[in-house]
Amino acid sequence: MRDVAIIGIGQTKVGEHWEKDLRHLSLEALQAAMRDAGVEHVDALYVGNMLSGELTGQEHIGALVADFAGLRGVEAVKVEAACGSGAAALRLGYVAVAGGLADIVLVVGVEKMTDATGPEATAALAMAADADHEVAHGLTFVALNALLMRRYMYEYGYQKEDFAPFTINAHANGMNNPYAMFHMKVTPEAYARARMIADPINLLDSSPVADGAAAVVLAPADWVRGSGKPVIRIAASAVATDTVAIHDRRDPLVLEAAALSAWRAYQQADIGPEEVDLFELHDAFSIMAALSLEAAGFARRGEGVRLALDGEITPQGRIPVATMGGLKARGHPVGATGVYQVVEVVQQLRGEAGANQVPDARVGMAQNIGGSGATVITHILIRDS
Amino acid sequence: MSLPSKNWRLRNQRYRLVGEICEKCGAPIFPPRDVCPECEAPAQTPYVFSGRGEVYSYSTVYHPPAGFEKYVPYTVALVRLEEGPMLTAQLTDVGPEEVHIGMPVEMVTRQMQTDGDEGVIAYGYKFRPRMG
Numbered sequence: 001m002r003d004v005a006i007i008g009i010g011q012t013k014v015g016e017h018w019e020k021d022l023r024h025l026s027l028e029a030l031q032a033a034m035r036d037a038g039v040e041h042v043d044a045l046y047v048g049n050m051l052s053g054e055l056t057g058q059e060h061i062g063a064l065v066a067d068f069a070g071l072r073g074v075e076a077v078k079v080e081a082a083c084g085s086g087a088a089a090l091r092l093g094y095v096a097v098a099g100g101l102a103d104i105v106l107v108v109g110v111e112k113m114t115d116a117t118g119p120e121a122t123a124a125l126a127m128a129a130d131a132d133h134e135v136a137h138g139l140t141f142v143a144l145n146a147l148l149m150r151r152y153m154y155e156y157g158y159q160k161e162d163f164a165p166f167t168i169n170a171h172a173n174g175m176n177n178p179y180a181m182f183h184m185k186v187t188p189e190a191y192a193r194a195r196m197i198a199d200p201i202n203l204l205d206s207s208p209v210a211d212g213a214a215a216v217v218l219a220p221a222d223w224v225r226g227s228g229k230p231v232i233r234i235a236a237s238a239v240a241t242d243t244v245a246i247h248d249r250r251d252p253l254v255l256e257a258a259a260l261s262a263w264r265a266y267q268q269a270d271i272g273p274e275e276v277d278l279f280e281l282h283d284a285f286s287i288m289a290a291l292s293l294e295a296a297g298f299a300r301r302g303e304g305v306r307l308a309l310d311g312e313i314t315p316q317g318r319i320p321v322a323t324m325g326g327l328k329a330r331g332h333p334v335g336a337t338g339v340y341q342v343v344e345v346v347q348q349l350r351g352e353a354g355a356n357q358v359p360d361a362r363v364g365m366a367q368n369i370g371g372s373g374a375t376v377i378t379h380i381l382i383r384d385s
Numbered sequence: 386m387s388l389p390s391k392n393w394r395l396r397n398q399r400y401r402l403v404g405e406i407c408e409k410c411g412a413p414i415f416p417p418r419d420v421c422p423e424c425e426a427p428a429q430t431p432y433v434f435s436g437r438g439e440v441y442s443y444s445t446v447y448h449p450p451a452g453f454e455k456y457v458p459y460t461v462a463l464v465r466l467e468e469g470p471m472l473t474a475q476l477t478d479v480g481p482e483e484v485h486i487g488m489p490v491e492m493v494t495r496q497m498q499t500d501g502d503e504g505v506i507a508y509g510y511k512f513r514p515r516m517g
Contacts, residue, residue: 058502123450132415134473134496136509138446138453146444147463147473154442154486199445199481247463247471248422252441351483 004097004234005224005382008037009218009343014181014331016027017211021054022061023068025213028112030069033106033215042217043102045069048089050108052078054124055116065108075102081127083284084370085109086338087377090198090216094237094379097218109339110213122224124335128371129345130245130334141207142285144246144372146198149287151199152253156302163286164191165308167204170283173315174329175356181210183330203287207332214235214339216346221384233365235271236380238264244374257376258295258367265365266297266323273297276380277361278320278348281339282369283327292367293319296378306324319360323348338368342379349383386443389505397431399509402492406468415470436492436513439465443483452498464512478513489496489515 010032020028026047034040045066053059059078066076068250076227081088086109096102113121122142126135129144152158167186174180186204221233240260248250266272274297281296283289290304297318299307312318324330324344327337345364347353354362367378397403404415407517412464413434419481421428441464445467446453453459462484476484497509 044470072449117451119449119451119454122448123452124398130473132391135450136507137461137474138449138456138459138497139473140446140447140448143444143446144463147442147461150444151442151486197448197449224461243422245416245473247473248416248418252471253462 001098002100003136003378004094004218005214005221006031006232006234006342006346007219007224008035008039009215009346010036011179011214011340011343012213014210014333014340018114020211022056022058022110022112022165023065025112025211026065026108027069029213029215030106030108030112033217037217037218039104040287042104042106043072043076044096045080045106045108046089046092047076047079048086048107048339050080050082050085050128051113051124052332056112056126065110068246073137078229081239081375082370083282083334084338084368084375084377085335086214086340087342087366087368087379088239088338088375090339090342091237091239091377092306096235097220103220105218106215107218107339108153109296109336111333111335112210112211113333114211133245133247138169140198142198142201145285145287146201147246148252148291148372149200149285152287152290155253156305158305161192162305162309163205163290164188165311165313166283166286166289167191167328168187169308169314170326170328173323174325175355177324177330180325180329182325182329201285207284210331210333212331212336212340214336214343216342230242230350231384232346233382233384234379235312235382236265236268236378238268239377240264242374244371246372248252249358253291254296254301255291255376256305256368258292261376261378264369265380269380269382271363271380276363276365277318278345278358278364280323280324280326280345280364280366281321281335282367283322284332284369288369289321292369293321295363296321296367315356315358323353323358330331336337338366339379341366341368342381349381351352355372391430392505400494402434402436402510404432404434413470414466415466415472420460433447434466434468438464438490438512440484440486440488440490442486443476443484460484462512475511476513477511491515498514
């Protein structure tokens with residue numbers, strides 16, 4: 001196996017892009033990444049996307065994006081793993097370069113969600129859950145997370161407002177990210193007043209429906225060593241799965257796949273959680289942030305919320321999360337999110353995170369979750385000096 | 386989306402809570418999945434659940450997916466069946482403010498979704514507070 005480096009990153013602003021469709025969003029992100037990498041050709045293109053067919057009527061977007069980007073002829077496929085599609089595409093790119101089957105690989109995550117109405121998008125997102133045994137009963141994605149949050153509060157004795165620090169931190173960080181969808185400070189009062197979506201989850205616990213695309217360029221690390229620039233190496237890439245339906249899990253409050261994926265990643269990178277300088281976690285809902293912190297070993301069971309209450313998830317804390325706004329403030333264009341997370345980790349490790357820079361960041365982790373925890377993909381990036 | 390063929394295929398589990406039991410380790414299984422989640426042995430022996438259980442968690446949906454608009458607000462729950470497995474279902478015959486974790490519930494057959502005025506009506510399990 002070869003060491004793999006991320007040699008270029010690109011992203012579009014997340015938001016409601018009425019004037020752009022899937023291909024324009026993809027092009028903007030991938031051109032930025034290729035410019036950043038200084039490459040004009042790639043050996044393969046992996047496009048992470050969940051809902052192009054359902055929300056825009058367009059499937060087959062591997063070939064579509066390749067053609068639109070002037071890469072006709074290149075190997076290109078779409079990769080789908082629900083909200084984990086972006087990191088799943090990166091995983092395939094990593095496998096190709098590490099295994100020596102390709103040298104320069106382009107990975108794009110893209111989602112175009114605002115062509116659909118709210119109920120259409122809600123129904124489409126629910127396709128990540130069990131159609132026959134969850135969705136058929138009227139469950140939305142928010143409702144599934146609400147079931148987890150209610151039980152979490154019941155078992156560990158938290159109040160609803162105890163979850164506010166996840167939202168407040170994400171939005172404070174999003175303020176300084178020009179690519180974030182929202183630039184608004186959230187106060188505890190605003191959190192307490194936010195409209196209920198599926199009790200106890202309110203609007204500010206939830207990530208927004210959005211359009212966006214992000215891209216990275218991968219290459220053998222040896223190719224870029226000695227160039228004088230810091231080498232951002234993919235030190236770990238690990239996928240794990242769990243039951244799609246929450247009710248089938250041994251313990252719904254334990255994200256087993258998140259734990260498996262994180263610990264496989266720690267093993268590959270030969271580090272422990274205490275060496276991770278920042279964690280781009282999948283905070284699609286506040287409860288997911290808490291459960292992810294616990295699964296990845298940053299907090300004991302039931303103490304993920306405590307970690308946030310203690311201020312340990314801010315850029316100055318023990319384990320900064322959502323450092324560029326996370327899914328809540330940067331936005332959650334579902335199939336693109338996993339690539340955004342990795343782009344942001346690269347920004348941090350390069351020292352290009354501006355006001356949100358985590359001091360001396362050398363080890364960054366990104367964890368992308370498909371569904372309510374059925375597919376979990378963890379990447380650890382390390383800056384080699 | 387309520388597909389007639391799917392409703393027909395799921396009729397035993399939807400109408401009568403027919404799951405499976407593992408012949409090897411004795412684990413009752415719902416929803417049916419043909420491979421025992423406990424011991425991974427093949428498990429295709431039908432097993433009818435009592436329909437009694439208790440609320441493990443619940444939520445009220447105010448923003449429904451397409452197709453459920455006319456039912457809003459409705460309460461959904463994870464129900465732990467007395468035989469062990471958990472399932473996801475709507476609660477019925479109870480207001481959201483009356484529901485609590487641990488509440489004893491029982492299965493009833495109700496309309497789950499309709500497909501316009503002339504389409505197929507899908508029936509299936511919901512749970513209501515247990516009587517007696």
